[in-house]
Amino acid sequence: MDNLFGAPMSTIVLVMGILFAIVMAVLGFIAVRNPVLVRMAIRNVPRRRAQTILIVIGLMLATVIISSAFTTGDSMTYSIKRSATDSLRSLDQLVRVDQKSPVWQDKQVPGYFSQGLFDQIGPALDKDPDIKSAVPAIVSNAAVVDPRSRQFEVSGLLTGLDPSRIQSFDRILTTTGEPVDIGGLAPNEVYIDKDGARRLEAQTGDTIGVAAGPGQPAQLRIKGIADGWYFKRQQTNVVLVGSLAQVQGILGKPGQLSAILVSNKGNFTTGEERTGAVQARLKDLPALRQNGLELFPLKSEIVKTANDIASIFVSIFTTFGLFSIGVGVLLIFLIFQMLAAERKSEMGISRAIGMQRSHLVRMFASEGAVYSIGAAAIGALLGILVGFGLVHVVSQAFSNRSDNNQFSLSAHVATRSVLVSFFIGSVFTFLTVAVASWRISKLNIVRAVKDVQEPEMQRAGRAALIWGIVLVLLGVLLVGNGWVTSELTLFGLGISFLPIGVALVLRNRGVPSRWVFTLVGVYLLVFWLLPPTVFHKLKDDWSQNFSIFFVSGALVVTGGVLVVMNNSTTILGLVSRVGGRFRRFASIVKPAVAYPLRSGTRTGLSIAMFSAVIFSIIVMATVNVSFDHLLEDKPRLTGGYEVIALGIGAPRPFQEDQQNRSITRQSGLLNSVTDLSKIVVADPTLNFVSRANGQPSVGTMRTVTDAQAKLADDSNAVLKDTFLTGLDDDFISSNRYNITLATPEFTKADGSVDAPAFWRALRDRPGTAVVSPLLVPSRRNFNFGGPQDRFALDPTGLYIENKTMDPVKVSVYDRAAGKNVDVQVIGVLDDLAFLFLPSAIYTSTYTFESAGVAPPPATQLFFNVEPGTTDAAPKIEAALFTYGMDTLDLNKEIDSQRQARRSIFDLLTGYMALGLVVGIAALGVISARAVVERRHHIGVLRAIGFTRSMVSTSFLLESSFVALLGIMIGVITGVITGYNIVQDARSSETNLTLVIPWTRIVIIVVGAYVFSLVTTVAPARQASRIAPADALRYE
Secondary structure, eight states, X not given: OOEETTEEHHHHHHHHHHHHHHHHHHHHHHHHHOHXXXXXHHTTTTTSHHHHHHHHHHHHHHHHHHHHHHHHHHHHHHHHHHHHHHHHTTOOEEEEEOTTOGGGTTSOOOSOEEGGGHHHHHHHHHHOTTEEEEEEEEEEEEEEEETTTTEEEEEEEEEEEOTTTHHHHOOOBBTTSOBOOGGGOOTTEEEEEHHHHHHHTOOTTOEEEEEOSSSSOEEEEEEEEESSOSOOOTTOSEEEEEEHHHHHHHHTOTTEESEEEEXXXXXXXXXXXXXXXHHHHHTTOHHHHXXXXXXXXXXXXXXXXXXXXXXXXXXXXXXXXXXHHHHHHHHHHHHHHHHHHHTHHHHHHHHHTTOOHHHHHHHHHHHHHHHHHHHHHHHHHHHHHHHHHHHHHHHHHHHTOSSSOOOOOOOOOOHHHHHHHHHHHHHHHHHHHHHHHHHHTOOOHHHHHHTOOOOOOSSOOHHHHHHHHHHHHHHHHHHHHHHHHTBHHHHHHHHHHHHHHHHHHHHHTTOOHHHHHHHHHHHHHHHHTSOHHHHHHHOTTOBEETHHHHHHHHHHHHHHHHHHHTTHHHHHHHHHHHHHTSHHHHHHHHHHHHHHHHSHHHHHHHHHHHHHHHHHHHHHHXXXXXXXXXXXXXXXXXXXXXXXXXXXXXXOTTOOOHHHHHHTOOOBOSSOOSOHHHHHHHOGGGTTBOEETTEEOEEEEEEEEEEEEEETTOTTOOOEEEEEEEEOHHHHHHOOOOEEEEOGGXXXXXXXXXXXXXXXXXXXXXXXXXXOGGGSOOSEEOOOOOOOSBOOOOOTTOOTTOXXXXXXXXXXXXXXXXXXXXXXXXXXXXXXXXXXXXXXXEEEHHHHHHTTOOOOOOOEEEEOBOTTOOSHHHHHHHHTGGGTOEEEEHHHXXXXXXXXXXXXXXXXHHHHTTHHHHHHHHHHHHHHHHHHHTHHHHHHHHHTTOOHHHXXXXXXXXXXXXXXXXXXXXXXXXXXHHHHHHHHHHTTOTTOOXXXXXXXXXXXXXXXXXXXXXXXXXXXXXXXXXXXXXXHHHO
């Protein structure tokens, strides 16, 4: 991974390294100035090894999350780069037709250019110090059949190369060890790659049929099987290589080139690093610009895509890990609060003999630095293992795809990512430790020496007043800003800060904390658990993004904890009454519950840790499972079709084939389709295709991939890339896709859209259009990145959540035809239509004709087949072999995508569940501390008749009480929040139903509870073995 959030990783390593060096310098300064303090701090680390292990486990979690996210990003980048390297080999750049060149303004952009231009361009390429070789080439997609083996492949690549220059480009051997000699090929001979030969079961000497354009397939003989290829696409299954003149003849393009292949000096990987220097020298070469050509950095573009995808993955995992990172911060404060309580008397004596507060801060900071550095080192390494596990799960999700070209994801981690993880973990943890150290240094010397509790303050100090005023002012500012900008997150934060600030002011005036903070907690719970309809009544254009998930979760949990901890006496009474009904536990329930409630801060932090993680898991699981049920409505997703056939250059569902459109510049089928119904009727092997009114139920799309669009009425709008798709009558008549948003004439009284009437209007009114839902802005902006330079239908006030829309004029420039196709958008496709339809502007084929533009070639064909038909996709692909179509079974594709989606969300759920480790570690630390803190108390209990089993049970009940309280708050608030999210989504998606995954919730809850008890068993057994005489003598 070379970049993260737009910043180079090398820069991030440098900055974090400098911060880490500053931390080390501070610690070094402390060690030099106060060596005794440092020795006092460090000696505490090995004293209680079990406690140290728990502390390190808790502190390292944030580093584990960061490291695993970086490992996943590195693996994604490495795998995409490796895929590019494997497929492109020595090919780093290529000269091709520049469809954006002003040379082609208002002209049809050609797919080829004259071979004579190489005489002008070649010398400059040959003289460049960073270029190894440049080879003229003509490349075409092709369908290939081997009659002997009766096997065929539609995803082939026919390549013609200049034999006089190819040897300096790359050297390839045949499987028999002989060099591939393109110059020695007969006019009807080609080489085939070994993977393609395996797929076709082809042998040397076989005569194969190659369909690379209109007409009958060319008959070519296999001269040999190459142990590799010069380059190919990710989707290529068969590579055929012949001489330049030979392939030009097959394609009917004598003297024409589709590209000039450029290989930089260096190997397959390092050659790409020279591309920037070559681009700086040659991209403005007059011979290129004057002839409408460009030097395209193909491999660098793929590497850039790899970094963008990796950055998105890191964003996803770090965002979903925010709750776990947050509870990690709480654990740090909890640990140091307990360490301070343990050493309270020691610190009081130290202060009494002259030690300053700054000395205590330095001492605890030094001890915390040891924990933080050790935890960061372990966390960075453990995060690599966790990341490899994540990669394995994601890889399995990719492998479940139904197509034959599976992306191979391999585990990989870069050294600098490990360093960044370590630096971030160390610095982040140390800063938190420093703040915690400053807080615990504020103590009363007399009470600390006597080791007595601090008295409850009747009124808060001046700091509470200052912070209260600040929070009130900040709340007012956020409320105003959120209201004006319609940002619900900002508005909610401001509304939440106001009561907290008022509560702090009231505490400063002496109002009892129980009532003040109970009301604050109830307020936060009520506000953030309100149904979304309440907010929509206040303002109907709220916008929100993923941050609201983290903010609402944190504040809901805070509210729940405030209510519980400020009503401890009530809770104690209830638990005592319930526990008193069981004679065996009557005597131990009350002390078991009273102790954690008496230690309000540490118990509140522990409850918050459990609650936050359980809340996030339940919300995510509920929303995911509820939305997953939408995918069961397959006719809605597929428009009623069962099979889609994709032609050359057609946008493919769920993937972007950068190499294909960069190298071949082809679009459409190998043979033209003017009337798909006639083709189906004429072929008896396609009798399984459904009929409607005597005609085959099929549909034809014609997608222009090289188009640009802008809002016609926006004078400041600029053309941006998009897809423009023409719809034939057969598609408009047979599809069953819904329309989610339309102009008032198609909108019914209940808010739904009359889809049949809409499609009829699209057919009968040339110039009207419908767009993909991905092109329309949403007020719920829950994305993690993606292309920002493509066209979006975003006039002021248009959102996908609107009830109706006004017509929007869009000017579309068809670069291939060199003409404008202006349309008026009157609707938006169904929210789920994007699964199999490209993110495009859709209009009838008649719109092209009315604009004076020839309709583009067919690129996507849809088929509705009879129920019970098996293997429909391969049968259609075989019957229409000469058209070069790659078919997909849509029902199987939906099943595989659902499985992949579930795998990814299960992975994210498990990822968030890492935060439970923090809560479990917290209970372990509390229990271990309780044994030491209550030694005398345990002795008294044993002296008055408590048995060992009663003491250990008491400790286990304490742990159970804290864990169950946290789980209860998390479950209740999580279910309500999940319900609210689903109900809010139902306003635009009426088919959505709430599904609460109780089985998964029970497994997670029971697992968390059991492991929390496991960490308490050892301290409980230790407490039960304390002899009464020794404990009473202790004090």
